[in-house]
Amino acid sequence: MALLTGHPSLEKAVLDNLNTAVLLFDADLHLIYINPAGEMLFEVSSRHIVGQRACHLVPCPGQDVEERLRSALRTSHPFTERELNIGLSDGRVIRVNCTVLPLHHYDARDEVLVELHQVDQQLRITREEQLLNQHQATQALLRGLAHEIKNPLGGLRGAAQLLEAELPDPGLREYTRIIIDEADRLQNLMNRMLGPNRLPQPSNLNIHYVLEHVRGLLQAECPNGPSIRRDYDPSLPEIRADQDRLIQAMLNICRNAVAAAGPSGALILRTRALRQFTIGNKRHRLVLRIEVEDNGPGVPPELRDRIFFPMVSGHAGGTGLGLPIAQELINQHGGLIECDSRPGQTLFCIYLPLELVHD
Numbered sequence: 001m002a003l004l005t006g007h008p009s010l011e012k013a014v015l016d017n018l019n020t021a022v023l024l025f026d027a028d029l030h031l032i033y034i035n036p037a038g039e040m041l042f043e044v045s046s047r048h049i050v051g052q053r054a055c056h057l058v059p060c061p062g063q064d065v066e067e068r069l070r071s072a073l074r075t076s077h078p079f080t081e082r083e084l085n086i087g088l089s090d091g092r093v094i095r096v097n098c099t100v101l102p103l104h105h106y107d108a109r110d111e112v113l114v115e116l117h118q119v120d121q122q123l124r125i126t127r128e129e130q131l132l133n134q135h136q137a138t139q140a141l142l143r144g145l146a147h148e149i150k151n152p153l154g155g156l157r158g159a160a161q162l163l164e165a166e167l168p169d170p171g172l173r174e175y176t177r178i179i180i181d182e183a184d185r186l187q188n189l190m191n192r193m194l195g196p197n198r199l200p201q202p203s204n205l206n207i208h209y210v211l212e213h214v215r216g217l218l219q220a221e222c223p224n225g226p227s228i229r230r231d232y233d234p235s236l237p238e239i240r241a242d243q244d245r246l247i248q249a250m251l252n253i254c255r256n257a258v259a260a261a262g263p264s265g266a267l268i269l270r271t272r273a274l275r276q277f278t279i280g281n282k283r284h285r286l287v288l289r290i291e292v293e294d295n296g297p298g299v300p301p302e303l304r305d306r307i308f309f310p311m312v313s314g315h316a317g318g319t320g321l322g323l324p325i326a327q328e329l330i331n332q333h334g335g336l337i338e339c340d341s342r343p344g345q346t347l348f349c350i351y352l353p354l355e356l357v358h359d
């Protein structure tokens with residue numbers, strides 16, 4: 001690669017840390033360099049693709065890529081194409097903004113620099129930020145409301161208890177019992193809305209221990225429930241998290257999946273590590289992705305945009321709190337939950353930043 005600044009280590013550091021994928025082709029349009037962001041975009045290591053031709057690497061349906069690059073070299077005109085769809089070798093199609101810059105060197109052969117900026121990922125980040133903002137707003141509203149309800153509720157229950165003790169006719173106690181029981185039911189609901197009332201207790205834990213624990217609970221709750229297959233990445237490092245909160249979040253998501261899949265259905269619990277991944281607007285070196293997949297009928301279309309809001313439920317008896325609580329618990333760990341659902345395949349992805357564990 002011909003140098004731009006004369007400081008090879010500086011150039012390498014800049015290219016290695018760019019968020020944008022950068023590819024450098026020689027004058028014959030064979031790849032001579034790809035930076036780490038590019039390896040991530042194509043999900044391949046540079047060793048496997050250096051030397052490949054541009055038309056194989058960035059095939060754009062309906063376009064002669066090599067002819068466009070050659071003409072940029074001939075005319076010395078850089079150009080930018082917006083929202084190009086690139087079909088990758090693994091079948092994925094990604095949408096990118098592409099900038100092509102011909103490089104002419106007086107002491108070496110010409111080269112052409114291609115920058116690819118993934119736009120569908122940008123959309124994802126914007127959507128995530130919106131999701132987090134919405135979530136914080138509803139969470140604040142809920143907490144305020146739950147506090148306001150809890151205080152008078154305690155008074156109401158106490159008064160009913162006093163009344164019960166004073167009632168001359170035991171037959172009338174049936175009514176005070178109803179008041180007390182209903183007050184207790186509401187109290188439980190408010191406690192669920194307020195979330196755990198202790199400080200988080202982070203420890204270093206193995207995510208597979210958490211998932212196996214959840215799997216055991218689900219099987220105990222529903223012995224004739226759907227099959228649960230595991231697809232774990234055993235090389236994952238430990239995560240620093242509050243174990244009870246993680247278990248609660250996973251249970252809430254998995255219980256929904258068990259209910260949706262039904263006794264003859266199937267669940268898959270999957271774990272993977274992702275490098276250089278952005279959650280909200282924070283970029284992390286390493287992120288854990290936990291997937292809960294089921295083959296049930298999918299989230300009803302009219303609920304799809306709202307399932308993380310409180311009190312949104314597709315079941316007659318559902319409180320609609322499971323997912324917002326799970327989202328809150330995962331947020332507390334700097335993570336995020338996303339859902340992608342169609343009939344026959346519903347995927348909940350839980351992203352958690354993996355910190356290096358120093359204890």
Ligand SMILES: Nc1ncnc2c1ncn2[C@@H]1O[C@H](COP(=O)(O)OP(=O)(O)OP(=O)(O)O)[C@@H](O)[C@H]1O
Pocket residue numbers: 252256257260294296297298299300303307312313314315317318319320321322323324346
């Ligand atoms: N895996 C899934 N498949 C299909 N629909 C789902 C799935 N997960 C969630 N949903 C839909 O999202 C709704 C909201 O889920 P959420 O867990 O927040 O509340 P809930 O299950 O109705 O009540 P609860 O508070 O008891 O959990 C569900 O009622 C259901 O309609």
Ligand SMILES: [Mg+2]
Pocket residue numbers: 252255256321322323
């Ligand atoms: Mg639920």
